[in-house]
Amino acid sequence: MSLQITCPHCGTRPIEEFTYGEIPHVPETLTDLDARDVDRAFMLANPEGETTEAWFHVYGCRRWLKLKRDTKLDRIVE
Amino acid sequence: MNEFMEKQVKLSWHAPKKGYDVVIIGGGGHGLSTAYHLAKRHGISNVAVLERSYIGGGNSGRNTTIIRADYGIPEAVKFYQRSVELYQRLEEETGRWIMHKTKGMLKLAHSEASLKTERARALMNQAFGSDTVFVTPDEVKEICPQIDLTCGGTLPVLGGSYHRTGATARHDRVNWTLAEGALQEGAHIHQNTEVTGLIMKDNKVLGVKTNQGDIEAGVVISNAGGHVSTVCGMAGLRIPIRTHPLQAYVTNHFAQTFDPIVASSDLLFYVSQTARGEMLMGAEIDRQPSYNRRSGFDLLQSCSYRAGLLLPFLKSLRINRQWAGSCDMSPDYSPIMGKTPVENFLINTGWGTWGFKAIPVSGEQMAKLVATGKTPDLIAPFSLDRFARDRTMADRGSAGTH
Known part of the structure; x- marks a missing residue:
């Protein structure tokens, strides 16, 4: 099963409904x-x-959410 | 590598020396090719290739082995065309059979927009020396009779481009052949040697720290795939790379010869036949950046559905194996090669989904850069500083499925 992201507005939805965005940190x-x-x-x-x-x-509420994810294991932490 | 192959290909291992003129991080195709060309073309054999596991065990062993030069920008067409030519004569040069087979590659368009891209691709390729022609649906059917031109009635094929010099080769054999060639000329390859840090003084790299001890180096080249950001981080360098997994899979044996490589940018998949007769399929990269190399059921389901629309015979086959590799994606879908702001530290990365096809040429050009100290014209447009200079190399034709 694909990764599931819990959206505060729409509940737990498959990752295909979301697009990725990095939070930039300039050193x-x-x-x-x-x-x-x-x-x-x-x-x-x-x-x-x-x-x-x-x-x-x-493909949902069209809002941004913050997510903590482990990129080594590809698992959502919270 | 198993014992049988070690006898076939003459590989020999050495104890690490205290220092080398050139240290290459990463014993995949690109790293081995750089060592091979340094030794063969420039007589620089005091070279070590450091591989954290076994040679060709990373993405060089996980790709889908397609060789082509049908790119969308002049610089890329010239660069990959050189690679196609080097692959064509690699067997003769090394005396090893890499199972190179010129098959031709079809890129199909199912929409007006893709049709425009394919037409532009054919014209661009012809202008810069790569053998690609624009084809109508009838010609597509002639080249590949198994295709259902209506695509199950959903997305009719409107045309496409046919790249006559598209080819495949056996990835392991390419790696081993290059390793053997480099070893014969005196280069060292150290497996199970993981780079844990760089020895730096001011803004200059003096060597590498590994789990087997420190090694001094005149020049360090990062040919790491997947963990290139980690290696560059050791040099205090930030690079525009994001690592995504890419999945692929093969079916069981298909009894007929299926010659061309077929890709469709609208259906987002590509398929070719391996030497064993398996049908090899792949699709786009996973959307989330990750270092995980696990593959899942989602891709099998969606990709097989799309593949079955275009090539109905695939529906009767069974899936044998699946795997995933890590793709270093650059923002403009072009590789990043050459010098960095850190002295004595070169990078060769950004190979995304187009790394295998560039193995000979990137090795050749990086070797030339090390030997002459001057960036060769062929790779100058792909330097890291292109982002600061606002000269990105955005290439619509770079990957078959983006």
Whole structure:
């Protein structure tokens, strides 16, 4: 069975109804403004393990929700 | 690799040295190809390939072995065309049979929009030296008589492109052949050697830390697939890569020869026949980024349904095995190759769903970069700094199913 995401408005729904969105984190150590823009636009953390991400319920309530997921096991934590 | 294959292909293992001129992280096709070309073409044999498990055990052993050059932008067509040519002569060059077979590849369009893409693809390919023609539904039927042109009445085939030099090869044999070639010239390959960190001084890489001890290096090339963000993170580098799983599966033996590779961007699947006669199918990447290589029932169900619409004979076959690999997806669906802001640290990544077909050319060009210190023209457009320069290489034709 595919992953199920619990939407606060629509209840538990299959992942196919959602689209993925990463929450960008530009590192504090990056000070150059242009470099920060490039990082914000393109660079990704791509972490292995637990991470907080945003999902958009495109075929449901059309609202964003935050989700904690383990990318190593591909399992939803909360 | 089993004992039988070790006798067939002459592989030999060495004790790690204290240091090497070049250390390649990742013993998949790309890493082995880089070592092979460094030794064969440039005489640089003081090279070590570090693989955390066994060679070709990552995505080089999980792909669907398609070789093609029918891309949508000039730079990519030229790059992959070189790869198609290198694959064609790899058997002659190495004396090993990689089961290379030129089959031709059909890309079908079931909508006006895809028809436009396929027409553009054919014209673009012809202009830059790749052998692709636009085909009508009648010609599609002639090339592949098993196709149901009406697609079960749902999505009639309107036309497509036919890439005559599309081919397949046996992935394990490609890996082993390149490994054997590199070893013969004196390169070292260390399996079960996981890179745990990089030895850095200021902004310069001086070596790698591994679970087998530290190794000094003149140049470090990251050819890691799947965990490239981790490796680049060791160098303090952030890269525009997101890792998604891609699933594929094979059916049982189909008694007829099914020659062309068939892909459809509207139905989102592709199919080819393996040398064993199995029908090999795959689809798009999974939507959630993940390092998990588990495959599931969802894809089998949806992909088989779509495949059955186009090729009804598939419905009578049974599914034998399924698996998944990790795809490093770049935002513009093009690879990232070459120098990085970190000194002595090169990357070769972003191979998404098009890594196998580029094994010879990426190795050749990365070897040239190491040997000459200058980025070759063929890969210059694919450098990491293209994102900062606002010169992304968005390619609509890059993957058959995106």
